[in-house]
Amino acid sequence: MRPEDLDVALRPRSSWEAMELGTALLRRHAGAVWRPWLLATLPVLVVLNAAAWMLDRVWLAALLMWWLKPLFDRIPLYVLSRGVFGHTPGTVETLRAQWSFGRGAMPAHLLWRRLSPARSLLMPVDLLEGSAAAQRRARRRVVGGPAYGQAALLTWTCWHFELALALGVVAAVFLAVPPELLPDSLNSFWMLLRAGPPPWLELAFNGVAWLAVSVVGPFYVAAGFGLYLNRRTETEAWDVELAFRRLRERLLAQAAAPLALLLACMLLSPAEVLAQQQGEDDARPATLEQVFGQDHADDARFRDAVARTYRDPLLGGERTVVEWRLKSPPRERTGDAPDLSVLAALLSRIGEWMLWIAVAVLVLLVLVTAPRWLPWLGGSARRKRAEAPAAAATLLAMPEASPEDIAAAARRLWQSGHPRDALALVYRGSVEAMARDAQVELPPGATEAQCLRASRKLPLPAARELFAQVVRVWQYAAYAGRLPAESEFDSLLDAARTQWAWRG
Numbered sequence: 365m366r367p368e369d370l371d372v373a374l375r376p377r378s379s380w381e382a383m384e385l386g387t388a389l390l391r392r393h394a395g396a397v398w399r400p401w402l403l404a405t406l407p408v409l410v411v412l413n414a415a416a417w418m419l420d421r422v423w424l425a426a427l428l429m430w431w432l433k434p435l436f437d438r439i440p441l442y443v444l445s446r447g448v449f450g451h452t453p454g455t456v457e458t459l460r461a462q463w464s465f466g467r468g469a470m471p472a473h474l475l476w477r478r479l480s481p482a483r484s485l486l487m488p489v490d491l492l493e494g495s496a497a498a499q500r501r502a503r504r505r506v507v508g509g510p511a512y513g514q515a516a517l518l519t520w521t522c523w524h525f526e527l528a529l530a531l532g533v534v535a536a537v538f539l540a541v542p543p544e545l546l547p548d549s550l551n552s553f554w555m556l557l558r559a560g561p562p563p564w565l566e567l568a569f570n571g572v573a574w575l576a577v578s579v580v581g582p583f584y585v586a587a588g589f590g591l592y593l594n595r596r597t598e599t600e601a602w603d604v605e606l607a608f609r610r611l612r613e614r615l616l617a618q619a620a621a622p623l624a625l626l627l628a629c630m631l632l633s634p635a636e637v638l639a640q641q642q643g644e645d646d647a648r649p650a651t652l653e654q655v656f657g658q659d660h661a662d663d664a665r666f667r668d669a670v671a672r673t674y675r676d677p678l679l680g681g682e683r684t685v686v687e688w689r690l691k692s693p694p695r696e697r698t699g700d701a702p703d704l705s706v707l708a709a710l711l712s713r714i715g716e717w718m719l720w721i722a723v724a725v726l727v728l729l730v731l732v733t734a735p736r737w738l739p740w741l742g743g744s745a746r747r748k749r750a751e752a753p754a755a756a757a758t759l760l761a762m763p764e765a766s767p768e769d770i771a772a773a774a775r776r777l778w779q780s781g782h783p784r785d786a787l788a789l790v791y792r793g794s795v796e797a798m799a800r801d802a803q804v805e806l807p808p809g810a811t812e813a814q815c816l817r818a819s820r821k822l823p824l825p826a827a828r829e830l831f832a833q834v835v836r837v838w839q840y841a842a843y844a845g846r847l848p849a850e851s852e853f854d855s856l857l858d859a860a861r862t863q864w865a866w867r868g
Contacts, residue, residue: 372448377594379514386590390440390582394735397440397582405429405436409574413567422566425572430451433581436471437487438466440582444589445492466491481516482508484588485595507595522584529576544813713717766793771861783847790860791838797864798822798831812839830863 372385390397409429416425439458446453453461469490473483489503493767508515541549556565643814767773769781770793777786781867795815802821806814812835819831837856847855860866 372593374593374597376598379511379591379594382511382590382594383514383587384590385593386444386586386588387583389444389448389590390586393443393452396443396447396452396455396458398578400441400443401436401582403455404439404459404462405574407576408432409570412511413570417563417567420563422570426566426570429570429574429577431474431478433577434478434483434487434829435470436577436581437472437484437585438462438491440585441488441491441589444586445488446458446831448593473713481519482512482588483515484518484548484584485511485515485591487585488589506599507592509595509599511591511595514685515588517589518584520581522587526576526580527577533572533575544817547813569661652712707762766796770866771857773842774857777855778850783853784841787838787841787847787854791834793866794831794860796866796867798827801827801864827863830859834860 372389377385409425412425412428416422439462442458442461443453469487471489473490477483477486486504486508489507490500493500493503495503538546538549549645561569593752658804766789770789774786774789774793777789779782795806795810798815798819801823802818804818804821806818810818816832816835819828822828824832833856837848837852841848
């Protein structure tokens, strides 16, 4: 790789900025990445699903597509590794290069390195540098370095994005379901999954998983490639090298004219210039003799002149310097240091004993206080189980067939102190009368919502309103514990007896 040809601004970045750099490269070359990605992965998806359908193992296609992701990750890596140098390969060029690009490193990435959490960071080392196996291991350690944790977090995050996108597509299907049909649809879908999804549903799930990988996968590779470029910049000082290259070019450009002029002067008359300089040196008087005279070699006079110079207030002078010093400097240690290994072992053993004692005390506290917090931890489930028999005990055993006089039976239940059973009998009789008048057949265990939808076929609006009122009063009593007043119950019972022609 030639750093001077890079089409990005190199500078020291954090790992998160490096990931953003990779995603920015992907956005710049989005078309060049996703076109070959779709053309390469879609046929593989169709072939694997067809073969899995024939083997009656549709889930095997999804597993194989997930396992072959390193093969597909070569496509965005190939495009970005060329695009970062200013060359964007075409679709045909990218697809043709996949036959040989990183072929020697693929067996490792499909076997023991398939589950590597830092695959997006370390795959460029194997596919782009082309070093020997021994050097490749060392390069992986150097490039991984402090960025290994961020690369593992990137893998974990992208996997969650794929899962969220797949679940979002499934949830989007239920947005088209009418609200009144949504509970039944969700219940049917759940029962279908529990009983074992049919092959067509498994194929749909495989398509959704492929769609999620196709959206998130190139971003995963691009972010890892950004981390790789940042680690190369940190370990090989690419930014410093480029700064020195630019400085050299600028200095050469600025110094070209003066260097040319100097070279021309030196080539014109070098002998004359040297002779002139030599003559000037011979005629120049000695500076030392001019200052000190002929007796400048006298050391006493020279020292006296130097002393007078230092006494000059303009040149010499004194200054006070204050600094802190230890009164008694530490003594240097002599001899070998004492052996404290026995004391260290004793302290470590004491610490281990204290840790085990703390664990034992904690377990003892948990066991002693269990009667206090254990009921609180499972309180909701126990309360539900305890309340269920009490509520069931207040219910009377309803007969399999409705009585001949439903109104009289419901009134007797109300007067005997069983209002909920009375409302249940009124609701049951109303449902049977509604099904008879509307000429519909309800499924066993039909819910209130299903009965309300079936009541829309009643010919009279008064009958539909009365049935809706009966359902509403029953729901308030059954699920909210809100019983109607006795006068309201009497009026509802009289209206139902008249409307449904119950025997009076």
